[in-house]
Amino acid sequence: MKAKNGDFVLPGDPLGVTEEFLPSEWTYDDHGEIRSLVAGTVTIDQKNKKIAIIPKTKSPAILKKGDVVLGQIREVRGQRALVDVDGIKDSKRSLPITFLGAIHISQARKGYVDKLTDDFHIGDIIQARVTKVMGVDNADLTTAESELGVLKAMCTNCRHFMKQIGKKEVKCPNCGRKETRNISSNYEG
Secondary structure: OOOOOOOOOOOOOOOEEOOEEEEEEOEEOOOOEEOOOEEEEEEEEOOOEEEEEOOOOOOOOOOOOOOOEEEEEEEEEOOEEEEEEEOOOOOOOOOOOOOOEEHHHHHOOOOOOOOHOOOOOOEEEEEEEEEEEEEEOOOEEOOOOOOOOOEEOOOOOOEEEEEOOOOOEEEOOOOOEEEOEOOOOOOOO
16 A cells, blocks of 8 residues: 555554655654554655654654653663663653663663673663664663663562662662662662
8 A cells, every 4th residue: 555645544554665755753664664653644745755644633652762761671681681661751641552672781871881780680660761763662772871770679689679778789678688780860769
């Protein structure tokens, strides 16, 4: 299907190909095919060769570069920490889909990071900034600012949330274990 100006489309409907247009608002590139992210009306900008959607209803939140997001660490492996992005900070609207974020070791904090497990562990609640959105559900994140990083650390021993006892150190009130984290200036605990 090749969409025309004014066509009504549903999420996932094909609109055109990337050889002809650039995806714009409320659209995404699906391996060279531009698709709609929401239900709405197609608008084509022939001059700039962009295709966009005007949402039919109040639009859901959309993740974009520069947004501060909240999420939970899903996995820490080698050079990357994977994050389940729960939402955009200070947004009343939820994300229409689940985003998977990734924090590269070079984006964890300013300065040298020897091991990513010194900064994050599975279950930690974090605040991060989006540096790049890829495809429809993936984003690169950074926590290299003072207000970004771990908001609530989870003990790797007993899975209780930990109290901050130092600039980069937390302690479990349940089992007494001490661990290091990339702690946000907004740490809750």
